[in-house]
Amino acid sequence: MTMTAAANFPSRTNEILESLRTSGQLKHLQMIEGPMDATVRIRGKGEVVCLCSNNYLGLANHPEVVEAAHEGIRKYGAGTASVRFICGTFDCHEKLEDRIAQFYGVEASYSFTSCWNANEAIFPTLCEAGDIIISDELNHASIIDGIRLAVSIKKGLLRTVYRHGDLSSLREKLTEARSNPAITGTIWIVTDGVFSMEGDIADLPGIRGLCDEFGALLIVDDSHGTGVMGATGRGTHEHWGMPATKIDYFTGTLGKALGGAAGGYIAGSRLAIDLLIQRGRPTLFSNALPCSVACSATKAIEVLMREPQRVAKLRDNVEYARAGIAATGFSVLKSSTAICPIIVHDTAKAIAMSRRLLDLGVFVIGFGFPVVPEGHARLRVQISAAHERHHLDALFTALKKLDR
Numbered sequence: 001m002t003m004t005a006a007a008n009f010p011s012r013t014n015e016i017l018e019s020l021r022t023s024g025q026l027k028h029l030q031m032i033e034g035p036m037d038a039t040v041r042i043r044g045k046g047e048v049v050c051l052c053s054n055n056y057l058g059l060a061n062h063p064e065v066v067e068a069a070h071e072g073i074r075k076y077g078a079g080t081a082s083v084r085f086i087c088g089t090f091d092c093h094e095k096l097e098d099r100i101a102q103f104y105g106v107e108a109s110y111s112f113t114s115c116w117n118a119n120e121a122i123f124p125t126l127c128e129a130g131d132i133i134i135s136d137e138l139n140h141a142s143i144i145d146g147i148r149l150a151v152s153i154k155k156g157l158l159r160t161v162y163r164h165g166d167l168s169s170l171r172e173k174l175t176e177a178r179s180n181p182a183i184t185g186t187i188w189i190v191t192d193g194v195f196s197m198e199g200d201i202a203d204l205p206g207i208r209g210l211c212d213e214f215g216a217l218l219i220v221d222d223s224h225g226t227g228v229m230g231a232t233g234r235g236t237h238e239h240w241g242m243p244a245t246k247i248d249y250f251t252g253t254l255g256k257a258l259g260g261a262a263g264g265y266i267a268g269s270r271l272a273i274d275l276l277i278q279r280g281r282p283t284l285f286s287n288a289l290p291c292s293v294a295c296s297a298t299k300a301i302e303v304l305m306r307e308p309q310r311v312a313k314l315r316d317n318v319e320y321a322r323a324g325i326a327a328t329g330f331s332v333l334k335s336s337t338a339i340c341p342i343i344v345h346d347t348a349k350a351i352a353m354s355r356r357l358l359d360l361g362v363f364v365i366g367f368g369f370p371v372v373p374e375g376h377a378r379l380r381v382q383i384s385a386a387h388e389r390h391h392l393d394a395l396f397t398a399l400k401k402l403d404r
């Protein structure tokens, strides 16, 4: 590399950061000085109501979940110091994976250090040349990147995107795929269960119907639906009254409703899990999930299975919050999920509003480009079963004080 090329990096990086700063789009990391809960203590701000975490069931600071993590550390120590196939598989991993499979009612599951990792594993491992992956255009970035990785590794593996939530667009893509002689293998359809930025719900019965008609397999990333959707929090399929067996593969996170620590998983057939153990690159080349997290996540799932009333409380809170936000004059995108986006269009405005809300004692993050498309910036309010009515009332009071 020449001196000029090396010198180029600081100047172009400063330029990017400066343009974010001057356009009011620079993100600020808030320092949290205690546990994640209905309220959090933020450095320089004090105790504020937290309305932007994925702590949907309030399990991140649940005493049994925290104790399970302590127990995990005591029993297994701080780290696994290995990938799974060398000497990184502990019996707490097996217990967690059995529990996840039991929770869904599927044959098997396998854990990863994040759902991002799970999505990076599933497509390159299960898909082959001659297959095609058909993906909703608003799928999570980890799905998009997992697919990009897969098609870059496997020459002859195809991908295409259908319009968000649009079954006629999906049908068109399936029809094209079936008449494409290059597609000799499997057709895969992948969708989020609950879309993370819109808070809307995939039409899983409609998508399943198309899978059956065209002989395709269905992967659902239900990171925002697990623990939230359906009477017992099994996820988006339960919301639609579908058995889990109608979804061929689930990917999901342990970093949201299921204890909130970190980690992800793939759940489905034993056959696919066996292949992932043999061939998944994040499985073969990256450390195992920390044992403390395997233990705390297992406990979180047990608490959820034992206390479905947490899901009911979350649902009540969601209804109350959605009605309350609407009464302030802001409009929230319609859905029954715990993600309540308030569209304000402009990124700088969303960030300024989020700062003002924090000064008013309410922690809500503003999202803009590139996380959402230009012109669709929003405040994303997320509701938890940990919230009491007075926490949500504090949000309504603060929203009323914002300059529109």
Ligand SMILES: Cc1ncc(COP(=O)(O)O)c(C=O)c1O
Pocket (backbone or CB within 6 Å): 113, 114, 115, 116, 117, 140, 142, 192, 196, 221, 222, 223, 224, 252, 253, 254, 255, 262, 263, 264
């Ligand atoms: C749909 C979806 N998939 C995957 C992820 C990534 O999860 P993790 O934090 O476990 O990597 C997220 C997190 O925001 C998500 O919303």
